[in-house]
Amino acid sequence: MLSEKLKELRTQKKINQTQLANLLNVSPKTISAWELGNREPSITMINKISDIFNVQVGYLISEKNNAPKWATKNDVIELDKFLTSNGAMTFEGVQLTKSQKERVKKILTEVFWEELKKDRDNGVR
Known part of the structure; x- marks a missing residue:
């Protein structure tokens, strides 16, 4: 909310x-x-x-949160910052379409959660 x-x-x-x-x-x-x-x-x-x-x-x-159950609110904020910092989304100088950007964000989100989970499992974060 x-x-x-x-x-x-x-x-x-x-x-x-x-x-x-x-x-x-x-x-x-x-x-x-x-x-x-x-x-x-x-x-x-x-x-x-x-x-x-x-x-x-x-x-x-957003009312919904697609974060894993183990994720904290700070993790969700960090994901948002991560996606924002990668927001230009161009390829060879050409702006990606809205659909392409959504696909990239989905992939980046999956990678973010996978890497954070690995770090947590290994006691890094």
Whole structure:
């Protein structure tokens, strides 16, 4: 749920509601209402929030989580950062189509979870 994700991201970044409100040019009461689930931010605000926390909009608004049961919330955030950092998705200078990007993201997601699981099983992370 967006309200929970927003509060979690804000807490992880160690900023309070007033600081986030200043970054978004809204009131602290607005941030509180979003985090309590009493109001929803506009798509413009969701885009700004995704930029501030360096996560994809899809992560913020997605109700489902395809992560393995053993994955933590931090793991999901790291996956989102991993996918975002590989976001250019070009081949020989040509932008991939939406369908191709989705296939690449699916493969990257599978690789991410496989490697993280191996690391955990080997006591690395």
